[in-house]
Amino acid sequence: MDTKVPQPFDDYEARLRRDWTDREHETWAKLYERQMECITGLSCQAFNEGLHMLGYDPKHLPDPVAISQLIRQHSGWGLTSAQNEYLGATEWFEHIVGRRFPVTEYIRDLKDLDFTPLPDLFHEYFGHLALFTDQRFADISQQFGELYLLGDERQRADIAKLWWFSIEFAFIKEDGEEKVLGAGLLSSPGELEFARHGGKPHHPFTIERVTQAKPAAYSFHEEYFVLDSIEQMQQVIDEYAQREGLPMHQRAVSLV
Numbered sequence: 001m002d003t004k005v006p007q008p009f010d011d012y013e014a015r016l017r018r019d020w021t022d023r024e025h026e027t028w029a030k031l032y033e034r035q036m037e038c039i040t041g042l043s044c045q046a047f048n049e050g051l052h053m054l055g056y057d058p059k060h061l062p063d064p065v066a067i068s069q070l071i072r073q074h075s076g077w078g079l080t081s082a083q084n085e086y087l088g089a090t091e092w093f094e095h096i097v098g099r100r101f102p103v104t105e106y107i108r109d110l111k112d113l114d115f116t117p118l119p120d121l122f123h124e125y126f127g128h129l130a131l132f133t134d135q136r137f138a139d140i141s142q143q144f145g146e147l148y149l150l151g152d153e154r155q156r157a158d159i160a161k162l163w164w165f166s167i168e169f170a171f172i173k174e175d176g177e178e179k180v181l182g183a184g185l186l187s188s189p190g191e192l193e194f195a196r197h198g199g200k201p202h203h204p205f206t207i208e209r210v211t212q213a214k215p216a217a218y219s220f221h222e223e224y225f226v227l228d229s230i231e232q233m234q235q236v237i238d239e240y241a242q243r244e245g246l247p248m249h250q251r252a253v254s255l256v
């Protein structure tokens with residue numbers, strides 16, 4: 001019998017680190033300024049609106065508890081500490097099902113802004129969290145987690161790729177233009193430039209193509225995918241569940 005009892009968000013938020021040093025604030029300020037320059041005019045509307053809602057101070061690292069509570073008000077998601085590790089996929093998706101986004105508590109050093117030896121919080125706070133204020137995106141993300149935990153080994157590999165090539169690395173069409181949705185592009189000047197001008201193909205986002213693509217955790221990608229809309233992410237996840245016989249729509253249950 002599963003003896004795990006969902007914990008209230010307060011328990012997770014209480015473990016988030018908030019004691020940033022002046023040097024860490026300075027790193028944030030430098031990264032924030034640089035990244036805003038990179039993405040201006042390129043980031044998708046849902047990201048832009050979410051970033052505005054988060055109201056980050058460009059000069060100071062955010063208070064993780066305040067950000068968690070703010071996102072909760074918008075979409076019912078909160079933050080939890082990833083304790084500076086890459087979580088295993090199962091543990092990761094268990095948090096996702098519980099509407100908790102794991103954030104690390106490490107930020108790279110000021111003297112080397114282009115290198116981080118550990119998972120770095122800038123990717124999560126800047127790249128990911130804005131979109132979690134969007135209820136559609138938040139619900140779809142939780143569904144990824146549900147399907148992953150219900151899937152067999154092959155299905156889990158498929159779902160991880162559908163997540164990776166959408167939430168981490170997708171472009172999205174807006175008014176006939178490709179805008180940036182994926183957190184891995186929104187938080188990385190190098191891969192954003194490569195993805196736009198590196199000559200690699202941009203394909204329409206389909207289950208067939210994405211599940212055959214190769215994720216690249218330590219290099220840039222050989223191909224990128226373009227969503228028609230956030231609603232298409234919902235269609236993709238519904239279609240995958242239907243064709244694989246996986247149950248859906250448990251997401252309306254609040255785990256708070």
Ligand SMILES: [Fe+2]
Pocket residue numbers: 123128168183184
């Ligand atoms: Fe990420």
